[in-house]
Amino acid sequence: MKVPLGRPYWLLWTAGAISFAGDGIMFGALPLLAASITRDPRIVSLSEAAGNVGWLLLGLISGVMVDRWRRTSTMWIVDAIRAVVAGALAAAVLSGLGTIPLLLVTAFLLGMLAPFFDNAASVVVTDVVVPTALERANGYSQVSLLSLKNLIGPPLGAALFVLSHGLPVLLNAVSFAIAALLVWTIRTSAPARVRAPDRHLGRELREGLVYLWRHKLLRTLCLLLTIVNGVGAGILSILVLYVLEVLHLPEQGFGWLVAIYAVGGVAGAFVTPRLSRRMTTSTNLVAAMVISSVAIIAFGLLTVFVLVAIAAIVLGFGSTWWNVVSITLRQRMIPAELLGRVTAVYRMVAFCAAPLGAVGAGFLAHTTDLRTPYLLLGLLQLAATAVSAPMIRREVRASADPGSAG
Structure with missing residues (x-):
């Protein structure tokens, strides 16, 4: 019998779904807005890089704050601020004042807020859901993220962009506001964090760093994720140009390809919880990464839209497979009092490569062509997986393989 996930989880899920929809609309429109101003891949890729700088500057500190603050309160306050920032950009674009510097500043500000929300959202599920239901809860969260942020949102954002360049940005701001209001209604569902009076920022940061460094499995997964995030940011930063100039699709084609990935x-x-019960955690992790890498390589080899679409479906499947298994593994292995800090260290280290990947792909595309970055980045991810696989298998066995126990 399935354990009910409960009202707090479903309100958090609903708030997340609304916010994901707004993000998806923005995701489908913002690259088109940048491309409407300039076709230089170096400049277009900077918007992706600017959005990830926040993890470099505030990633570690956000983890300490998430362990200090009530996690639901962190989420609604951050979303309220993001609604104001996105609203200001919407007003500027609707007034015909949208420029590349303005887009970069907005991406930077939203990126500075993202670590606080993302860290809180990734660990708050352990406050409202029983441990045996974590895979299901994380799976449902991935469904809302993919279906709304990647499947429905981008095509809608691209279509709305054609009608009005500022409309998608405005809807994104509204989604932040609604999500903030929903989480505010259940702000006491997550427990207030208790902090000893002798604690201070440096010591708490060090505890998170030391725990991750000494945990061989989490350390290995973190290093692999660093490569994966760099690769992901790279392929995403030039995707709009790949769609327009390699696949020769109209502007809406960017949203189509992202939607296909989401399928x-x-x-x-939906399939991952079953795979997690039937295969070991190490097999799940390595297999997910291998098929994702092969799909990225296919982007660099293919120019026929139907074949690229199949590769996008495979990439979406593998990416979500990895996410659900790795997130659930972290939630179960890391002590509750350290979860925010260790998660922040884990994600901050991984996100360090994102700006480098985005800018690197842009410059590589500028000096070669738009297909070469996909081929090289896919091969890089596949090589990193091959190097990491033996350590993952060994450490999962040493940890009594929590995934294979179902």
């Missing part, structure tokens, strides 16, 4: 991701979210 594979939604399938992965």
Whole structure:
């Protein structure tokens, strides 16, 4: 019998779904807005890089704050601020004042807020859901993320962009506001964090760093995720140009390809809990990464839209497979009092490569062509997986393989 996930989880899920929809609309429109101003891949890729700088500057500190603050309160306050920032950009674009510097500043500000929300959202599920239901809860969260942020949102954002360049940005701001209001209604569902009076920022940061460094499995997964995030940011930063100039699709084609990716991701979210029960955690992690890498390589080899679409489905499936298994593994292995800090260290280290990947792909595309970055980045991810696989298998066995126990 399935354990009910409860009202707090479903309100958090609803708030997340609304926010994901707004993000998806923005995701489908913002690259088109940048491309409407300039076709230089170096400049277009900077918007992706600017959005990830926040993890470099505030990633570690956000983890300490998430362990100090009530996690639901962190989420609604951050979303309220993001609604104001996105609203200011919407007003500027609707007034015909949208420029590349303005887009970069907005991406930077939203990126500075993202670590606080993302860290809180990734660990708050352990406050409102029983441990045996974590895979299901994480799977449902991935479904809402993929179906709304990747499947429905981007095509809608691209279509709305054609009608009005500022409308998608405005809807994104509204989604932040609604999500903030919903989480505010259940702000006391997550427990207030208790902090000893002799604690201070440096010591708490060090505890998170030391725990991750000494945990061989989490350390290995973190290093692999660093490569994966760099690769992901790279392929995403030039995707709009790949769609327009390699696949020769109209502007809406960017949203189509992202939506196709999401179809594979939604399938992965529903299938992963079954795969987790039937295979070991190490097999799940390595297999997910291998098929994702092969799909990225296919982007660099293929130019026929139907074949690229199949590769996008495979990439979506593999990415979600990895996400659900790795997130659940972290939630179960890391002590509750350290979860925010260790998660922040884990994600901050991984996100360090994102700006480098985005800018690197842009410069590589500028000096070669738009297909070469996909081929090289896919091969890099596949090589990193091959190097990491033996350590993952060994450490999962040493940890009594929590995934294979179902």
